[in-house]
Amino acid sequence: MTACRVCNGLQVDSITNLQADETSRPESYRLRSFSVSSRLRDWHRSAKDGCPTCRLIWEVLVRFDSNSVLERLLEISSSSPSSPSESDDSDDDAIYLELSGVIGQTLVLEFVELPPEIYFPSLEVFSIGSISDSLQIIGPANEVATDLDLKLCLTLTRQWLRDCKLQHAQCVSKGADTLPTRVLDIGDRSDAAQIRLYESAPGQCDEYVALSYCWGKFGNLTTTKGNIADRKRGIPWEVMPKSFQDAIEITRGLGIGYLWIDALCIVQDDASDWEREAARMAEVYENATLTIATDAALDPTRGILTPRQIDLVSTIDSMNNAVAARRPYRRAAIETFSVVNKLGNVNTVYAREPLSHEDIALPRSHHDITYPLMTRAWTLQERLLSRRTLHVTASELIWECKTTLYCECGTIAQVLEYLNDGSSPKIGFDKAMHDIIEECQKSLNTDTPHLNQQQKKPRIPITTRAWTMLIGEYSNRTLTFESDRLPAILALARRFSLTDELATPRTYLAGLWLEDLPWLLCWRTIGRRFEKRPDVYCGPSWSWVSVITPVIWYTQIYDAESRVDILQAATFPEGADNPFGRVKGARIVVKGQVQMAKVCLDVENDEILGLSNDRGERILFVPDQNPDADETPNRHPSPPSPVSLPRGASLQRDAASLYHGEEVVCLWVLHRPAADDVYGLVLAAPVEESIMRSIPGSEPKQPTKTFERVGVITGKSRRYLNTHEVPASSWFAGAEVQTISII
Known part of the structure; x- marks a missing residue:
């Protein structure tokens, strides 16, 4: 069967494969990567002629064409010379659509050099199964739920935590599970109201979870010299903000009995206690079994187990007035497609505007406005020192430990490939600490x-x-x-x-x-x-x-x-x-x-x-x-x-x-x-x-x-x-x- 002249059946060959001088990535990556750039009118014609891949691509474009610009782009593209005898130089005004990706990962669709007055978003396409009759090119990806409920959260977190404990020796701390001075004793699921502030014995060990969150301007709950005795007797469920309640539910679901929250476990109006506990902050996060980071919440009233946020405002976009005027926000909403191949098998395909994984994966980036925790000074050390962090972002859960960085949709690995050493900030920090210890011991x-x-x-x-x-x-x-x-x-x-x-x-x-x-x-x-x-x-x-x-x-x-x-x-x-x-x-x-x-x-x-x-x-x-x-x-x-x-x-x-x-x-x-x-x-x-x-x-x-x-x-x-x-x-x-x- 002859491959489509437009998409080449997404076969990685001499036509589509990146050349050695086009990437600094390893040879194995280059041989699995492809890039196809064709005129928009050719994609359209091929889709109407029955190519399954081109048809899918066109359906994705139509679904995201909220401003009805495709017809205008087709008109511009079709107005340029189209005779096969004409040279490529005469086709400079045509609109080109580029499809690129790596076998086993996400496809990326984006227009090349659109007219400045026209905007069309870049798109991600990911699937379970194949979208081509000849080659399964898209790797497995989890279907991202519209709501984050306790069941989904625990399913993913248990899997990631189990794998980390079994496979990652780097994530074992020498003081692991040594309890901080105070923790919340959250009891068990049988008694939801059984929550109290507990002062641990020196050297006492047990698993606990730490919470990293924005205090915000209101809605926080603190321990003071005046109420610490009451906190030790018990903390009513109804007085706790939603993020605290959700963190307790997740911690209990993981089978862990203690939770550390700085506002409650440090006496906020006691200067000596605050200084003493601040000095121990490194041990608190390093020894925690897991840190839950509420990246998308401005304050603790927002909660963790909530509907997913699909409107994502980018810091970079907001600073670029020209872009912001055309694209006031990005959307993480996922569109679903069903593709039937010639054998009658139905494959599910998902598409969306790309998430800003860079804001989690890159050591220094413009933090997305929808991730306020990433902009706070206190949370940098909380992230870097924690052995394991569950990031609760606006659109998905992301797992970060000293060895790996995972996300629900499975695409964050592509961002890491752009880094020289493939390191997330936590992995990079851990490597740096090993290097500086060695250097300082010698010097x-x-x-x-x-x-x-x-x-x-x-x-x-x-x-x-x-x-x-x-x-x-x-x-x-x-x-x-x-x-x-x-x-x-x-x-x-x-x-x-x-x-x-x-x-x-x-x-x-x-x-x-x-x-x-x-x-x-x-x-x-x-x-x-x-x-x-x-x-x-x-x-x-x-x-x-x-x-x-x-x-x-x-x-x-x-x-x-x-x-x-x-x-x-x-x-x-x-x-x-x-x-x-x-x-x-x-x-x-x-x-x-x-x-x-x-x-x-x-x-x-x-x-x-x-x-x-x-x-x-x-x-x-x-x-x-x-x-x-x-x-x-x-x-x-x-x-x-x-x-x-x-x-x-x-x-x-x-x-x-x-x-x-x-x-x-x-x-x-x-x-x-x-x-x-x-x-x-x-x-x-x-x-x-x-x-x-x-x-x-x-x-x-x-x-x-x-x-x-x-x-x-x-x-x-x-x-x-x-x-x-x-x-x-x-x-x-x-x-x-x-x-x-x-x-």
């Missing part, structure tokens, strides 16, 4: 000095880079209370300290690490979401915790040499026993080349132009905040007085307080000779309140001038040179070696 020991005098290259570049990638993701998330910027990543910081793996643990400095501090100091803010500093003190100006903006580190810095000596570095934690939590103050004393400069402003447009040295040479820098972040910008004629700042504010200098001609200090921190890249800190005189925040007992041995960071000079500056600017290395010529203090 750091008790004989190595803690301070960085004469250190020219990073001692632990793999570890340092892993931390900067983690903070890049974390800083892109949101917090209800900005004072939680350090506590919300406390558990991950404790893991990175390698307390259990090193004879002398690494030294944590309010979000940075002493061991490679010169490189970590060179963070920069990124994107257009510049904001002012937090209204409360979160950390020193030289740490990323002092800004409410996403930050990054350029990867080139790891090839750069340090030009500074760290003479002293210390933080003053709020909790005496918790060096990874909130800090009251911090200071570093640095010796290096210092260049005095004046701020150049375009006062009329309220824009920073750069820094001018005493020779009149100018260089660009990246301010840590947008200069016009204030609602009513005011260029002070002199450094701001603390009296002029709001009571309770962080009282740290920011770029909005810089004035034209103000003298600042530029510290040369790193130099990358191969490209002549310079990285440095831009420092300004602090306000009085900041100076008073110096740490008792850690004053410099010699009197030093004190500054606060307001920006950074990066290696990218040289790419934006104009006639008034010079390379940074030349700009620093004549800089004096000084010892300064930064707070």
Whole structure:
């Protein structure tokens, strides 16, 4: 039987197979993959002529043609020359439809280069059985139910949990099943109201489930010093929000008797209890048998066992006005088709607009607006540290452990194939932890000095880079209370300290690490979401915790040499026993080349132009905040007085307080000779309140001038040179070696 000239019967051969230079994926993948691109009018004609595959494709297009654009596309396609004797060059105006996929996985349909005024969604087609007489090409996929009920949830979760326990040695924690300080004793199904707060005995072991969810603005239930006694006697079923109730039902259905929910298991108005339990957060999630993450819920009233949400609003779409105007939302609703082959066998085929699996699978992505949990800062460590996570998304359940990532529809594996190592964030984090433990054990020991005098290259570049990638993701998330910027990543910081793996643990400095501090100091803010500093003190100006903006580190810095000596570095934690939590103050004393400069402003447009040295040479820098972040910008004629700042504010200098001609200090921190890249800190005189925040007992041995960071000079500056600017290395010529203090 001759294959259809349009779809080729979806045979993977020399016509449809991806060529070696078209993909970086393994050869086995390339030989199973295919891509067919034909004119829309040819698909239409072949469907009418009886090709089963083309007929199915056309039926899918018609079913999703909500705006009736197919006729217009056919008209455009048919208006182009169609004579076989004409060359392909004469057919440039035809509308092409591309069908691509991999044997055993999903097909993807999308139009190639549609006219800008016309929109048609990309589509996924997946099936049980075959849609071609000659070849079964589509792998098995679960039919996604319209509602998530307890039966479906337990069926999938039991299967995934059983497989993980039997097959994945990586998912066994050395402290597995050690109960947290408090858990909810949820009893059993025979007594639905038997729920109480239980304080475990030291070292007591039993299986438990942890809940990861958005607190939201209302509907939460907490434990306080005033009601903890009542919570221990019992918690009425009817007072618990829907997500708590559903989590209890799922936990009971799995045969597990304990559930951990932070709002109930930590005394929220007891500062000492909160600090103590926050310090143990890593163990809570690592030792839990399973973590249930309510990714799609804005607050705990939303529930878990609910109707599926089919309207999916994409962050990327919302930022692209042109796309948003044509596509206000995507839909995850599944259309069902029945295809009968020549033998009379009926196969069921499903199609839909693609789900955003990228938001779950990729380490750093634009989180879908329908997944609010993914945008919250606290939940990053909850996800990475949990051995196993059941993600309850808007449209399906997704299973994530340290070995695998599964979804109901079976298509998430395709997203992972695009990653170099095929890793989900949890798998990637687990691999990174193994690498940094090995690197630090080789590079750091008790004989190595803690301070960085004469250190020219990073001692632990793999570890340092892993931390900067983690903070890049974390800083892109949101917090209800900005004072939680350090506590919300406390558990991950404790893991990175390698307390259990090193004879002398690494030294944590309010979000940075002493061991490679010169490189970590060179963070920069990124994107257009510049904001002012937090209204409360979160950390020193030289740490990323002092800004409410996403930050990054350029990867080139790891090839750069340090030009500074760290003479002293210390933080003053709020909790005496918790060096990874909130800090009251911090200071570093640095010796290096210092260049005095004046701020150049375009006062009329309220824009920073750069820094001018005493020779009149100018260089660009990246301010840590947008200069016009204030609602009513005011260029002070002199450094701001603390009296002029709001009571309770962080009282740290920011770029909005810089004035034209103000003298600042530029510290040369790193130099990358191969490209002549310079990285440095831009420092300004602090306000009085900041100076008073110096740490008792850690004053410099010699009197030093004190500054606060307001920006950074990066290696990218040289790419934006104009006639008034010079390379940074030349700009620093004549800089004096000084010892300064930064707070």
